[in-house]
Amino acid sequence: MTRRHTYPQAAAVLSVDESWLRRHIKELPHTKLGRVVYFTDADLERIDALFHHEPSAGPLANATTPAPATTSHPLSHLRPLPSRRSAVLTG
Structure with missing residues (x-):
């Protein structure tokens, strides 16, 4: 049986704040029952892959990287939201 993680458990596995998960829930893979x-x-692995970044400059940029998948990830177009604080200060 597949293990199910609550917000606090998922946040601990991903090393992020629970509030970050709650704010970005619409862009993240998850299951909702009621x-x-x-x-x-699998959802947590997809979230981790979604926000994985490889350096494009510096000493680690020359390291060999795994071959890219033939098809892009269905959520690869998603990007983190801008800071809410900056919107309040400018608005």
């Missing part, structure tokens, strides 16, 4: 939201291990 009001209950949970993340499977």
